Amino acid sequence: MDINEKSFELGSKRSIIRELFEYGKKRKAEIGAENVFDFSLGNPSVEPPKAVEKILKSLLESENSMLLHGYTSAQGDLATRKAVADSLNKLCPFEIPADLIYMTCGAAASLTITLKAISNIGDECIVFAPFFTEYKVFIENAGAKIVISEPDESNFQIDFNNLQSKITSKTKAVIINSPNNPSGVIYTAETIRTLSEILRQKSKEIGHVIYLISDEPYRELVYNGEKLPFVMNYYDNSIVCYSYSKSLSLPGERIGYIAVSPKNEEKKLYNAICGAGRSLGFVCAPSLFQKLIAKCANITVDIGTYKENRNILYKNLTSFGFKCVKPDGAFYLLVKCFGKDAASFCERAKTHEILVVPCDDFGIKGYVRIAYCVSRETIVNSLPAFNALANEYV
Ligand code: PLP
Numbered sequence: 001m002d003i004n005e006k007s008f009e010l011g012s013k014r015s016i017i018r019e020l021f022e023y024g025k026k027r028k029a030e031i032g033a034e035n036v037f038d039f040s041l042g043n044p045s046v047e048p049p050k051a052v053e054k055i056l057k058s059l060l061e062s063e064n065s066m067l068l069h070g071y072t073s074a075q076g077d078l079a080t081r082k083a084v085a086d087s088l089n090k091l092c093p094f095e096i097p098a099d100l101i102y103m104t105c106g107a108a109a110s111l112t113i114t115l116k117a118i119s120n121i122g123d124e125c126i127v128f129a130p131f132f133t134e135y136k137v138f139i140e141n142a143g144a145k146i147v148i149s150e151p152d153e154s155n156f157q158i159d160f161n162n163l164q165s166k167i168t169s170k171t172k173a174v175i176i177n178s179p180n181n182p183s184g185v186i187y188t189a190e191t192i193r194t195l196s197e198i199l200r201q202k203s204k205e206i207g208h209v210i211y212l213i214s215d216e217p218y219r220e221l222v223y224n225g226e227k228l229p230f231v232m233n234y235y236d237n238s239i240v241c242y243s244y245s246k247s248l249s250l251p252g253e254r255i256g257y258i259a260v261s262p263k264n265e266e267k268k269l270y271n272a273i274c275g276a277g278r279s280l281g282f283v284c285a286p287s288l289f290q291k292l293i294a295k296c297a298n299i300t301v302d303i304g305t306y307k308e309n310r311n312i313l314y315k316n317l318t319s320f321g322f323k324c325v326k327p328d329g330a331f332y333l334l335v336k337c338f339g340k341d342a343a344s345f346c347e348r349a350k351t352h353e354i355l356v357v358p359c360d361d362f363g364i365k366g367y368v369r370i371a372y373c374v375s376r377e378t379i380v381n382s383l384p385a386f387n388a389l390a391n392e393y394v
Helices: 005-012 016-031 050-062 065-069 078-089 106-118 134-141 160-166 189-206 269-279 287-296 304-319 342-350 376-391
Strands: 101-104 124-128 145-149 171-176 211-215 238-243 256-260 332-336 367-371
Touching: 050 287, 065 287, 078 101, 078 256, 078 287, 101 106, 101 269, 106 134, 106 171, 106 211, 106 238, 106 256, 106 269, 124 134, 124 160, 134 145, 145 160, 160 189, 171 189, 189 211, 256 269, 304 332, 304 376, 342 367
Parallel strands: 124 145, 124 171, 171 211, 211 238
Antiparallel strands: 101 256, 238 256, 332 367
16 A cells, blocks of 8 residues: 555545535535525634734844744744743633643644653543544544544533543543534533543543643633633643634634643643644744744733624524524524434535535534534525524424
């Protein structure tokens, strides 16, 4: 075999989300963009904060261009890591040093590196359905096996009995994602506390650490104005995987970080992260954007637009008879399908020019995801189409 079969398979088959997005582009060319209601992709629709543009301009005008575009330290510029550590230190009573921060090319790289750093062949990593589809790819790439814990469908918090039944002597880590893609659900402090207690107990029973990986690209996209429970305050063996893709609307710039809790029992963990970054070719995250982050680690996009989109969609769709999980954050709405099969429901939605993603690959059947990071016009104009879709079933 001249190529790696698994890589060929991954590269040949587009994800269902990308498939729909491509279909949407084609359809828009055929009937006009305004007539297609494309809710397929989680691409931010709110502009980056004005400060981002200002800082970028001033960096380009005032900094030495060789320094600006040159290599940084493999784990990221010290000034950037200090700024990130300072921003995190506001969330906890202990100090996370800059030496435990690793700058990355977004959350995808943060996760890939973290999983590679901790996994050995045959290890298991638990994810909670519904989960970001790429977790499977990242976990398997690290030589581990994905194990899915099914949710409590009444509220989409963790089903702890189900979780306990999934933990084995091979469990190396669990990944949480709050606010969640695709449900928009936020884990309460109570959920994080109970999860931490179970992980502590089970780690003792199986005789090794179970890491808690918190994937947090939507951390600041929370609608009730509350701060999310910060995992390091609850569980020592935790690792935060973050990205500025959504909080600063910079998904194409590929910038994020890994933060290792200073309370981790495994003192070699950070070095393993650096080693995994090295072996995966992820050293030195984009230099210009590292320098930007050094100056705006505490800024966030205006989430008012997403909140209003959520309010309009949730209110109208429920009034049309759809059952939806009310999202408290991120920019996704999880909707229960009419009929059992999400794929055929999505096909039916397409006949109304509505593009939504079936959630089978997110680990749950019978649901679709609406990514409402779209223009207000698309939201409002799509409502009659959603109403007509619902009327086909009632
Ligand atoms: N994790 C979750 C839950 C996501 O939704 C995404 C992107 O949509 C990522 C990770 C990857 O983020 P990034 O674009 O920063 O790599």
